Amino acid sequence: MKLLLIGSGGREHALAWKLAKSAKVEKIFVAPGNGGTAIENKCENVNITDIDELVKFAQKEIIDLTIVGPEDPLTNGIVNKFKKEGLKIFGPAESAAQLEGSKSFSKEFMKKYGVKTAEYETFTNVEEALKYLEKCPYPTVVKADGLAAGKGVAICENKEEAVTAVKSYMVDDIFNGAGQKIIIEEFLEGVEASILSITDGKTIIPFISGKDHKQIFDGGKGPNTGGMGVLAPNPYVTEDVMKDFEDNIMAKTLTGIREEGFDYKGIIFFGIMITKKGTYLLEYNVRMGDPETQSVLYLMESDFVEVIEAALHEELDKTIIKWNDGVCINVVLASKGYPGEFTKGHEITIDEKVKDKVFLAGAKAEDGILKTNGGRVLSVIGLGKTLEEAREDAYENIKFVTFEGAYWRTDIGTHK
Structure with missing residues (x-):
């Protein structure tokens, strides 16, 4: 089989690694991919992100199956376009993808079908949202309705924090339109x-x-x-x-x-x-x-x-999915300064002995040299029969990965 895998993050490197293990797979094109998929077994990066161009590529290369990594192409109807051309693709059609693409759509869906979720109100008017903040219990949660790269949720301890969040989403438009509609939701502790x-x-x-x-x-x-x-x-x-x-x-x-x-x-x-x-x-x-x-x-x-x-x-x-016993931990190594300002272009070295336990995310390959290219640079895997063994393995493996300014949490797997 020839596969087309869409995306460029750590998730896509892990998907490429897992898909390449299948005896059914001969070749995986990753669009656009990253430094990890560039060097992964059976993989080749192709610099295409436009949906129509991806359709043409799949037709030209006679791709057997396309797998979509990120949410953006899904909410923009990539599945519908591929299917219209008779191409096999794995992912929800555009209407179903709204379960992630619109928070208000998904909350209404939950309410309609009795899915257990937090109480909420939806707002498109900033004055009405601010008025609601006068009477709602705190802490409260403010969410941008649209896609905000995983950053459109603010847990607000008090009214002042909630007002700041609402104004930054709706007035300052920090998410380029994704926060013009918001949800204010009951805070759940757990x-x-x-x-x-x-x-x-x-x-x-x-x-x-x-x-x-x-x-x-x-x-x-x-x-x-x-x-x-x-x-x-x-x-x-x-x-x-x-x-x-x-x-x-x-x-x-x-x-x-x-x-x-x-x-x-x-x-x-x-x-x-x-x-x-x-x-x-x-x-x-x-x-x-x-x-x-x-x-x-x-x-x-x-x-x-x-x-x-x-x-x-x-x-x-x-179908029965089989799982290996034990525990797996991955620890993200980020660029110094993330999630704020950080620099890129630092060389990454990975010792051969841990190569199969490192998934690259914000990294690119330049003339065969891996360099940092994002905030979350890579993940290091640790395995064990117990949580303690997996933690020990992960933090031991980190010693064999280096780049300037690498930062990671030391408590993955122990903190609630």
Whole structure:
């Protein structure tokens, strides 16, 4: 098989690495890819991002299957365009992708189908939003309606912080239109969990759970990032939590997908909050998470290409995904200054002995030399039979990876 993988992050390097392990795969084109996919087995980067150009490329190269990594192309209808040309593609159609593309759309969907979620109000008028802040309980959560690269959520401890968030989204327009419509939502106290899943529109199979660490500093302090590391499986996702999730979130979501007639053969990622009152859905993503993918795929024993094919043929009800025992941790190494200002272009060295445990994200290959090219530069994997062993392995492996100004959290896997 010849595959086309779309995206350029750490998630895509992990996907390319996992897909390349399949005996069914001969070649993977990654568009546009990064420094990691440039040197990955069976992979070749192609510098294309425009959807129409990607369609032409898939036709010209006679691509057997296209897999979409990020949310932007999905919400912009890439699946619809590929299918119209008779090309096989894995991901939800544009209408279903609105579950991530619009927070208000997804909250209305949750409400309609009885999915357990936080109370909320939607606003398109800044004065009405500010008026609501006078009476709502604190802490409260302010969310941009549209896609904001994982940064459109503010947890506000008091009215002053909430006013600042609302004005920056709606008046200053810091998310270029994505915050013109906002949601103000009840704050849920508890522990977050990421449950990546696969669906064929008739069945949903959840993957191993993950625990993301969003804040930049140890102890869960400082500003939010795209994620500084992941522990899988998430120790807070007990059998009881999983049952609550499956009954009150997953099953009702599947009912909604069927009732709405969504064309959804792809990944559905549930961001959940485990509270004293039960398990609540925070949000849907319609693609793999980053850096959750790096840990979860490392534990997947099954051939991921075969799992994807089962989804495309609506045969997930007959599919069992096999997982390796143990624990996987990935620790993100970021550029000094991230998520604020940082410099790029620093050389990255990775010792051969840990090469298979490093996934590159904000990195590019120039004349065979890897250089930093973003905030979250790479992830380092640690494996073990126990959490302690996996942590020890990850932090030991970090010693074999260097670039100027590398920064990482030292508490991945231990902090709530």
